[in-house]
Amino acid sequence: xxxxxxxxxxxxxxxxxxxxxxxxxxxxxxxxxxxxxxxxxxxxxxxxxxxxxxxxxxxxxxxxxxxxxxxxxxxxxxxxxxxxxxxx
Amino acid sequence: xxxxxxxxxxxxxxxxxxxxxxxxxxxxxxxxxxxxxxxxxxxxxxxxxxxxxxxxxxxxxxxxxxxxxxxxxxxxxxxxxxxxxxxxxxxxxxxxxxxxxxxxxxxxxxxxxxxxxxxxxxxxxxxxxxxxxxxxxxxxxxxxxxxxxxxxxxxxxxxxxxxxxxxxxxxxxxxxxxxxxxxxxxxxxxxxxxxxxxxxxxxxxxxxxxxxxxxxxxxxxxxxxxxxxxxxxxxxxxxxxxxxxxxxxxxxxxxxxxxxxxxxxxxxxxxxxxxxxxxxxxxxxxxxxxxxxxxxxxxxxxxxxxxxxxxxxxxxxxxxxxxxxxxxxxxxxxxxxxxxxxxxxxxxxxxxxxxxxxxxxxxxxxxxxxxxxxxxxxxxxxxxxxxxxxxxxxxxxxxxxxxxxxxxxxxxxxxxxxxxxxxxxxxxxxxxxxxxxxxxxxxxxxxxxxxxxxxxxxxxxxxxxxxxxxxxxxxxxxxxxxxxxxxxxxxxxxxxxxxxxxxxxxxxxxxxxxxxxxxxxxxxxxxxxxxxxxxxxxxxxxxxxxxxxxxxxxxxxxxxxxxxxxxxxxxxxxxx
Numbered sequence: 312x313x314x315x316x317x318x319x320x321x322x323x324x325x326x327x328x329x330x331x332x333x334x335x336x337x338x339x340x341x342x343x344x345x346x347x348x349x350x351x352x353x354x355x356x357x358x359x360x361x362x363x364x365x366x367x368x369x370x371x372x373x374x375x376x377x378x379x380x381x382x383x384x385x386x387x388x389x390x391x392x393x394x395x396x397x398x399x
Numbered sequence: 400x401x402x403x404x405x406x407x408x409x410x411x412x413x414x415x416x417x418x419x420x421x422x423x424x425x426x427x428x429x430x431x432x433x434x435x436x437x438x439x440x441x442x443x444x445x446x447x448x449x450x451x452x453x454x455x456x457x458x459x460x461x462x463x464x465x466x467x468x469x470x471x472x473x474x475x476x477x478x479x480x481x482x483x484x485x486x487x488x489x490x491x492x493x494x495x496x497x498x499x500x501x502x503x504x505x506x507x508x509x510x511x512x513x514x515x516x517x518x519x520x521x522x523x524x525x526x527x528x529x530x531x532x533x534x535x536x537x538x539x540x541x542x543x544x545x546x547x548x549x550x551x552x553x554x555x556x557x558x559x560x561x562x563x564x565x566x567x568x569x570x571x572x573x574x575x576x577x578x579x580x581x582x583x584x585x586x587x588x589x590x591x592x593x594x595x596x597x598x599x600x601x602x603x604x605x606x607x608x609x610x611x612x613x614x615x616x617x618x619x620x621x622x623x624x625x626x627x628x629x630x631x632x633x634x635x636x637x638x639x640x641x642x643x644x645x646x647x648x649x650x651x652x653x654x655x656x657x658x659x660x661x662x663x664x665x666x667x668x669x670x671x672x673x674x675x676x677x678x679x680x681x682x683x684x685x686x687x688x689x690x691x692x693x694x695x696x697x698x699x700x701x702x703x704x705x706x707x708x709x710x711x712x713x714x715x716x717x718x719x720x721x722x723x724x725x726x727x728x729x730x731x732x733x734x735x736x737x738x739x740x741x742x743x744x745x746x747x748x749x750x751x752x753x754x755x756x757x758x759x760x761x762x763x764x765x766x767x768x769x770x771x772x773x774x775x776x777x778x779x780x781x782x783x784x785x786x787x788x789x790x791x792x793x794x795x796x797x798x799x800x801x802x803x804x805x806x807x808x809x810x811x812x813x814x815x816x817x818x819x820x821x822x823x824x825x826x827x828x829x830x831x832x833x834x835x836x837x838x839x840x841x842x843x844x845x846x847x848x849x850x851x852x853x854x855x856x857x858x859x860x861x862x863x864x865x866x867x868x869x870x871x872x873x874x875x876x877x878x879x880x881x882x883x884x885x886x887x888x889x890x891x892x893x894x895x896x897x898x899x900x901x902x903x904x905x906x907x908x909x910x911x912x913x914x915x916x917x918x919x920x921x922x923x924x925x926x927x928x929x930x931x932x933x934x935x936x937x938x939x940x941x942x943x944x945x946x947x948x949x950x951x952x953x954x955x956x957x958x959x960x961x962x963x964x965x966x967x968x969x970x971x972x973x974x975x
Binding site for chain 1: 465470473476477480481483484487488489492606607609610611612619620621622637638644647648651652675678679681682685686689692693696961964965966967
């Protein structure tokens with residue numbers, strides 16, 4: 312099974328890349344952003360006994376990574392079906 | 400029953416369990432054994448991948464490093480988990496579609512060049528051997544403590560056991576054994592953490608306990624920790640930056656892309672049945688890794704607090720050396736914990752001031768193993784931690800040694816130099832390669848270039864600077880050609896190795912570092928462990944430059960790139 316047309320192949324790849332770019336923006340914001348670059352600012356906000364920046368660096372970023380991979384898996388599954396390139 | 404006997408029993412029992420499962424799985428269904436995980440659910444594959452991936456660095460070393468670095472240790476937490484996002488979205492599905500079984504094989508085919516394949520093999524061997532040194536450090540620490548011998552003797556015993564474990568081989572390939580290893584490892588990590596968290600805060604979930612108040616008070620645990628460490632002159636736990644913000648940024652990036660470039664992790668995704676399983680397997684692996692990685696900061700913070708409060712129960716009230724607890728005496732025997740009574744008062748004064756500090760040596764790698772003893776937990780938990788640490792170190796070391804030996808025998812000998820080699824000779828070559836790799840890594844392990852996690856971080860930097868960019872460009876660019884890829888890999892790993900060697904010694908041998916290990920000599924204040932990200936940037940830049948100056952890849956290679964971008968039709972992957 313392959314793409315019906317050359318246009319389909321291009322459109323599929325474009326949608327794939329745009330999804331990945333969006334998810335990587337979130338990836339960057341929670342780790343490099345909240346966990347490193349903005350850590351001092353966020354540390355002024357408490358989250359229970361945690362400072363928020365510290366929490367992102369040692370807890371929050373990791374939880375977000377897990378969610379990102381599952382969002383990717385689900386969305387790519389939908390994309391594969393839309394273009395008829397899923398392996399079912 | 401004394402701790403030593405109990406440790407032998409628990410460690411022995413887990414080994415019997417692994418071997419038993421290996422035999423049962425083999426006898427139960429030969430078919431399943433041959434399809435190599437083909438019938439295994441992504442959740443099971445994810446669990447096995449997690450066992451494969453979490454090594455002595457994650458289990459024994461990481462929380463100890465965080466305990467002494469505080470916030471700065473976050474680079475390991477974010478770096479080693481964030482890489483799975485890259486792996487799941489940018490590499491695993493495409494490499495699975497391609498359908499070959501080693502990383503150098505992909506690089507050799509995509510860049511239509513044997514030379515590229517050889518360069519990839521060399522890079523792979525350099526990263527993997529460095530990685531094994533880190534495991535050896537962890538194994539040495541664990542054995543020295545539980546057999547009550549010096550670190551050096553512990554390391555030697557560890558080398559012998561790793562050798563037999565890796566040569567037994569079959570155990571590594573069976574997913575169910577790895578699932579058992581994961582269970583032992585995660586129980587051994589979380590049970591003491593739950594006990595300690597409950598004792599300190601009344602909250603049994605370590606992830607929440609770290610953010611809670613100490614039992615019977617309204618003081619937050621982290622605030623108390625900040626106060627205790629700053630009173631002794633150490634940097635504040637929750638805000639202590641490692642080096643500089645730039646250094647932390649680069650370090651984290653280096654660990655992330657290194658994770659995605661490590662051959663023994665990538666290989667796991669080649670064996671799932673479909674492209675979509677490669678995507679979700681990475682997700683499940685990260686779920687199981689997250690259980691340990693979000694517990695680690697709690698273990699770190701609580702261990703540091705318990706340690707400080709054991710040595711100095713109240714400000715100005717010091718522990719007498721003669722009344723030191725048993726764990727203190729035991730770790731002194733290994734040479735990894737050292738006390739020197741500088742002012743001769745018989746009391747232990749621990750401070751950040753090097754002149755008056757009497758805790759002259761606390762090897763960070765002992766913290767996780769010592770933690771349950773410091774917290775006065777029952778002996779069976781301490782024995783369980785030993786078993787977990789060994790499971791983590793041995794499974795990863797064995798996996799890496801198999802990756803090294805298959806790179807030498809399959810990619811180098813059979814693939815390039817001696818295509819007609821017999822199967823038996825190939826197998827022997829791989830065993831000899833494995834023995835040399837263990838001996839070499841063990842020898843270098845006597846003078847490890849850092850704590851186990853730091854050494855492993857170096858390995859990630861090397862993978863980040865060499866293999867990761869080649870794989871990325873192989874998938875996402877049709878224009879990068881063989882000249883570009885080879886020049887890029889060589890430039891990336893050379894720059895990184897030179898930077899590491901000039902600060903940490905040639906092959907990490909003390910005395911050969913020509914620029915010294917001091918931070919003032921670091922480029923932009925970036926430490927050697929973190930330099931892989933810079934190496935990767937150089938790799939990308941050189942590869943693009945050279946590729947654009949030379950001829951575009953042939954049409955069939957461009958078709959191959961098109962082909963791996965389509966998820967369907969995995970079975971046809973061998974057409975090319």
